[in-house]
């Protein structure tokens with residue numbers, strides 16, 4: 579067996595693993611990453627790419643821990659995109675600089691009053707008709723439109739940038755975690771190779787539950803929250819918005835993002851309450867429901883000649899009481915292992931700060947080492963297709 583070494587081994591090549599690889603290597607650590615499928619292939623490419631300030635968690639008319647935790651995150655990402663953050667995202671292309679929230683006119687005055695309140699000032703503002711984006715500039719639109727501070731990231735561009743910056747340290751392999759008395763002793767790799775590290779970071783989304791078996795982190799329990807997202811492709815205008823109405827005041831009825839397809843079409847990717855209600859429905863039934871919802875919310879948009887598909891995907895998170903949505907990124911450490919669930923794309927920079935704080939804590943200190951390890955001979959991981967590329971190509 580050929581034995582290799584690195585200071586830190588990260589398992590999982592979604593946004594968490596790749597962001598951590600960049601921030602740890604930038605901090606001088608000798609870190610490598612293993613991805614078993616393709617980079618971005620699970621939640622990261624299934625996400626809607628919104629880097630949000632938490633307004634959607636305040637739709638019930640009050641700020642919540644979730645909305646407070648996340649309020650500052652768009653500015654952290656903007657700093658990275660300006661080349662001034664802990665991870666270099668300079669010139670990253672955004673799908674949209676703006677995100678909107680529209681109501682069908684039925685929203686209660688309590689909630690609209692709350693939007694205008696002091697606690698949300700600067701995080702949401704009402705738009706006048708002259709500033710409406712194209713999709714809402716139709717005389718058929720009778721509701722109100724608000725602008726949020728959120729931005730929308732092109733996740734394939736993000737993953738491509740993060741992986742290019744560390745291309746030689748990202749391997750395509752499913753390591754077997756070998757443990758001894760709760761500590762990881764090494765990772766068993768293909769072709770009779772192994773890798774020993776000082777720290778092992780499990781950033782494998784839904785894959786973490788299996789990886790933790792036999793480690794001192796076995797008691798860090800995971801929950802999944804299923805969703806069935808809807809996709810439609812055609813000559814569609816761009817829309818980046820939450821639709822809210824009295825029907826579902828506390829949650830967006832539909833969350834819209836738009837993703838350009840290679841043939842010039844746009845793909846509308848629909849989440850929010852629609853995707854939660856869609857769980858367990860047949861694809862055909864959910865698509866019929868989505869068509870009715872769109873007719874109700876955006877009746878002026880022509881949906882003829884559109885192709886439709888759905889995507890089943892689980893959110894993977896630290897377990898919460900009654901499977902509730904967690905408010906914070908999660909990091910737990912024991913012995914030489916760390917397990918991480920960001921719970922949102924938006925919160926990954928906060929997660930990386932916590933990992934760095936753990937590594938530099940005097941009690942558990944791991945000092946960066948200039949000397950490079952000896953790396954395995956394995957193929958490098960490739961970038962995954964997006965769900966819409968996989969469905970409509």
Ligand SMILES: Cc1cc2nc3c(=O)[nH]c(=O)nc-3n(C[C@H](O)[C@H](O)[C@H](O)COP(=O)(O)OP(=O)(O)OC[C@H]3O[C@@H](n4cnc5c(N)ncnc54)[C@H](O)[C@@H]3O)c2cc1C
Pocket residue numbers: 589590591592593594595612613614615616617618619620621622623624625626627628629630751752753781782783784785786789805807849891892893918919920921922923924925
């Ligand atoms: C439908 C949907 C929409 C979302 N929209 C948003 C949004 O708009 N904004 C936002 O902030 N958040 C959003 N999220 C949440 C966000 O996508 C996730 O929190 C984030 O992508 C999690 O990233 P991750 O890297 O931890 O996990 P993942 O992206 O799931 O990546 C885990 C990786 O680990 C790999 N892996 C698993 N097991 C192993 C193993 N044994 N060995 C090697 N590799 C392994 C997998 O192949 C995968 O590539 C959304 C989530 C979903 C599901």
